[in-house]
Amino acid sequence: MKLNLTTQRKAVLEILQQAHDHPTAADVMDRLRAQGHLFAYGTVYNSLRYLTEAGLVKELKLGETASRYDARTEDHHHIVCVRCGRVDEVTMELPAEWLARAAQETHYQVHHASVVLEGVCEECSVQNDK
Secondary structure (H helix, E strand, O other), rough: OOOOOOOHHHHHHHHHHHOOOEEEEEHHHHHHHHHOOOOHHHHHHHHHHHHOOOOEEEEOOOOOOOOOOOOOOOOEEEEOOOOOOEEEEEEEOHHHHHHHHHHHHHHHOOOOOOEEEEEEHHHHHHHHHH
């Protein structure tokens, strides 16, 4: 796929590359506006879809109503706080035994695995202790 990075797509990609919180499309829109960009919602959604299809970003469907986006495209996993919704990255590799057992149980050839862990982040835990 030959890349066609329009001004709008470049701006959206830069927002995602600078983000460490896996923003939603609405978050991306807010950050673009804060930088003085006046893109339509449709432009942002279309840019996110294009960047995802081009493999420049990953769309994360973490059981929430809105997808989140991540400019880190190498394999990694995520952990979600069930209280505040914070999303962090988990970079450890899955044990090969898990993948082999999943393949054996399902009779699939496993090509990729993505794990979403859920828990309570440190900040929410500290607030709960007060």
